[in-house]
Amino acid sequence: MQALRDITFEVKPGELFGLIGPDGAGKTTLFRILTTLLFADEGTASVAGMDVVGDYRDIRKAVGYMPGRFSLYQDLSVEENLDFFATIFGTTVEENYDLIKDIYIQIEPFKKRRVVALSGGMKQKLALSCALIHKPKVLFLDEPTTGVDPVSRREFWDMLKRLNSTGITVLVSTPYMDEAELCNRIALIQEGELLVVDSPENIVANHTDSLYKVAAKNTYMLIKDLKDFKGNKSVYAFGEFIHYTHSNSDFSEERLGEYLEAKGHEDIKIVKARAGIEDVFMALSEKKGTEV
Amino acid sequence: MKTIGYIIQKEFRQIFRNKAMLPIIFVMPVLQLLILSNAATFDIKNIRLLYVDHDRTSTSRALINSFDASDYFKVMDRASSHAKAYEAMENGSVDVILEIPNKFEKDLSLGNVTALGVYINAIDGAKAGVENVYVNQVVQSFSKQVQLKYLSSAGGTVMAAKVASVPAFWYNKELDYKTFMVPGILVLLVTMVTLFLSSMNIVREKETGTLEQINVTPIKKYQFIIGKLFPFWVLGLVLLTVGLLLAKLVFHVPLVGSVALLYLFTAVYLLLILGMGLLVSNYTDTQQQAMFIAWFFVVIFILLSGLFTPIESMPGWAQKITYLNPIRYFVEIIRMVMLKGSGFWDIARQLSIIAGYAFALNVITVWGYKKTR
Incomplete structure (x- = not known):
C-alpha cells in the first residue's frame, strides 16, 4: 500500500506548521520519514538543512519528536524520564530548563510519581518536556491533541504558540480542522496526497464557491432533497446546519427556498456563510475524487 | 560511555x-x-515385586529374602500361580514378577543350570531397564553365595576362579x-x-x-x-x-x-x-x-x-x-x-x-x- 504520493512542501524556519487531514491520510508516515524512523521509497527530504537519509544522525540531535501514542517509560518517575532523555541527548535538565519551565512547572509537584499514575494531560506535558529537553531546532508533534479534552487542547495550543515564539520550528499534525487557524501555515492532506499548502487565511480567501448554511426541521430529508436539487455541488452535514454549495452562478436563495417548501419542509433557514477550512477540505477532496 | x-x-x-x-x-x-x-533422580526405589514360588524350599526363601533385604525392592506378596501374578501386573499393582521354578533347590545343589522367570512391566522402558539390572544384581550375588555354600559343603578342593567386576564410580562415588x-x-x-x-x-x-x-x-x-x-x-x-x-x-x-x-x-x-x-x-x-x-x-x-x-x-x-x-x-x-x-x-x-x-x-x-x- 502506498501511504504517501508526490508530496512536496516547505516549512520556513520559525513557522508553526500544521499538517491537517483525516485518519489514515498519511500524516504519521510523513512524520516518521522526516524524523528518520522510516525510509521513503523515493524522493528526498531535508530537515533543518540536513538530508533525512544521509545526515540522519545529525537530524536526530536537532529534532524533537512526540509520537501520537504516548511512549515514555511508565515504570519510571516523571523526573527519571526527563533525566533519561536529557542524558541520552548529552545534556542536562538544568541546562535547558528555561525552555520547558512553563510546561514542566505544572507537573513538577508530581515529579516523584511514576508515569503510569499520571493523568492524560500530565502525561502529555511530560512527553512534550521530554521532546524539548535537548533544545531541538524542529519539533514534530504527531496528533498531540487527539483524545484530549477541549480545555487541555486549548492549553496545549497556547503552549505551542509560546514555544514557537522562542524560535523553534513546530510541525504539528491533527485531524481537527478547527485547529488549522491556530497555525501560521497548513497543509491539507488526504489519502497520501497534499491538497493545498498555504496560510489558513489564504486558503479560505481563495475558495470562491459561495457557501450556504441550510437548516430545516427534518434534517435527514433535507439532505436527501438538497442532493436532488438541480445544480447542487456539495451537500454535507456540519453541526446543526447543512453546508450547501451550488455548481453555477445561476442560484438564488429564493429559488432554493421555494423548492424546499414545495418538498414540504418547515422552519427553513438559508444563510449565506463564510467558508471555513473544513469546507475547503471537503470541496478539495471532492474535486480530487472526481478527477480520479 | x-x-x-x-x-x-x-x-x-x-x-x-x-x-x-x-x-x-x-x-x-x-x-x-x-x-x-x-x-x-534416576534412582528407582520401591520396586514392587511379586513372586510365585513353585519350589518352596529354604533356598527359594533365601532368594526372596535377599530381594527383601535390598533397598530397591519391596516384596509385595506371594502369588499362588502365574495367572494370579499376571493379573496383578495387568492391573498395575506390581512392577516385577519373579517366578521360582520347581526343583530350584535341587537343581542348584546338583550344580545344574536353573532358570528363574522374571517379568518386568516395560511401559516405561528406561525404568524397566534399570529394574532388570537390579534384579540381575540380586540374583547374581545370591547365586554366588549358593555356589560357595555347595562347593564348600561338597568339600571340593577346587575353588572356581571367579572374576568379579567391582565398579568404582569416579567423580561421584x-x-x-x-x-x-x-x-x-x-x-x-x-x-x-x-x-x-x-x-x-x-x-x-x-x-x-x-x-x-x-x-x-x-x-x-x-x-x-x-x-x-x-x-x-x-x-x-x-x-x-x-x-x-x-x-x-x-x-x-x-x-x-x-x-x-x-x-x-x-x-x-x-x-x-x-x-x-x-x-x-x-x-x-x-x-x-x-x-x-x-x-x-x-x-x-x-x-x-x-x-x-x-x-x-x-x-x-x-x-x-x-x-x-x-x-x-x-x-x-x-x-x-x-x-x-x-x-x-x-x-x-x-x-x-x-x-x-x-x-x-x-x-x-x-x-x-x-x-x-
Whole structure:
C-alpha cells in the first residue's frame, strides 16, 4: 500500500506548521520519514538543512519528536524520564530548563510519581518536556491533541504558540480542522496526497464557491432533497446546519427556498456563510475524487 | 560511555521495580533446584515385586529374602500361580514378577543350570531397564553365595576362579544423582531466566512505543544494545552465584574445580544466550510472541542437552544436532569443573566453541537489528 504520493512542501524556519487531514491520510508516515524512523521509497527530504537519509544522525540531535501514542517509560518517575532523555541527548535538565519551565512547572509537584499514575494531560506535558529537553531546532508533534479534552487542547495550543515564539520550528499534525487557524501555515492532506499548502487565511480567501448554511426541521430529508436539487455541488452535514454549495452562478436563495417548501419542509433557514477550512477540505477532496 | 552507563542504570531501575523480578531471581532458583533436583533422580526405589514360588524350599526363601533385604525392592506378596501374578501386573499393582521354578533347590545343589522367570512391566522402558539390572544384581550375588555354600559343603578342593567386576564410580562415588543433577539444573536455570528476560525486555520497548522514541535520539545501536543486555548478563551471574551457594550448602555437591573458571565460562556463555534473546526480540513485536519463541528453543535445548537422557544413546542425527546446543556444552562443563575438577585446558575446546557461537550469533543479530531499523 502506498501511504504517501508526490508530496512536496516547505516549512520556513520559525513557522508553526500544521499538517491537517483525516485518519489514515498519511500524516504519521510523513512524520516518521522526516524524523528518520522510516525510509521513503523515493524522493528526498531535508530537515533543518540536513538530508533525512544521509545526515540522519545529525537530524536526530536537532529534532524533537512526540509520537501520537504516548511512549515514555511508565515504570519510571516523571523526573527519571526527563533525566533519561536529557542524558541520552548529552545534556542536562538544568541546562535547558528555561525552555520547558512553563510546561514542566505544572507537573513538577508530581515529579516523584511514576508515569503510569499520571493523568492524560500530565502525561502529555511530560512527553512534550521530554521532546524539548535537548533544545531541538524542529519539533514534530504527531496528533498531540487527539483524545484530549477541549480545555487541555486549548492549553496545549497556547503552549505551542509560546514555544514557537522562542524560535523553534513546530510541525504539528491533527485531524481537527478547527485547529488549522491556530497555525501560521497548513497543509491539507488526504489519502497520501497534499491538497493545498498555504496560510489558513489564504486558503479560505481563495475558495470562491459561495457557501450556504441550510437548516430545516427534518434534517435527514433535507439532505436527501438538497442532493436532488438541480445544480447542487456539495451537500454535507456540519453541526446543526447543512453546508450547501451550488455548481453555477445561476442560484438564488429564493429559488432554493421555494423548492424546499414545495418538498414540504418547515422552519427553513438559508444563510449565506463564510467558508471555513473544513469546507475547503471537503470541496478539495471532492474535486480530487472526481478527477480520479 | 556515559550514555551506556545511564541506560544500564535505567534498566536496573526498571528491573527492580518489576514486582515479579525479585522472586524470579531468588525464589525461582531455590524452588527449582529444591524440587527438580530431588524429583529428577534416576534412582528407582520401591520396586514392587511379586513372586510365585513353585519350589518352596529354604533356598527359594533365601532368594526372596535377599530381594527383601535390598533397598530397591519391596516384596509385595506371594502369588499362588502365574495367572494370579499376571493379573496383578495387568492391573498395575506390581512392577516385577519373579517366578521360582520347581526343583530350584535341587537343581542348584546338583550344580545344574536353573532358570528363574522374571517379568518386568516395560511401559516405561528406561525404568524397566534399570529394574532388570537390579534384579540381575540380586540374583547374581545370591547365586554366588549358593555356589560357595555347595562347593564348600561338597568339600571340593577346587575353588572356581571367579572374576568379579567391582565398579568404582569416579567423580561421584556414591552415584548420587543429586550430585549429578544439581549442576545441570543450575545450567537450565541460568539459561532460561536470562533468555526469557532478555528476549522479552527489548520487545517490551517495542510494545510500549518507547523504542520509537529512543530511535529518534542520537543513541547509537551498540550503546542501546549493550545498555539493555548488560543488566541481564549481571543477572545471569547472580543466578549462578545463588545456585552454586545452594548446591554447596543444601545439596553438598562437591566443588572440586575452580569457581573462577566456572564464572569465566558462564560469562562467555551468557553472551551467547543474550545474543539469542536479542535475535528473538528482533523478529517479534510483542512479549507474548517473544516468550513463545524462546520457549520453543529452550524445550529443544533441554531435551537435547544430555541432562535427562544421555547424548550417547540418541540416534546419530540427534547427536549431531546437540553440537549446536549451547546447553549441552554448559552441562558438560559445569559437571567437569564441579565434579571432576577440570582445568582451563580441559574445557578450552568447549569454551572456544561457545565463544565462536556467541561471536557469530551476535554479529548476525546486530546486523539484522540495523536492517530492521
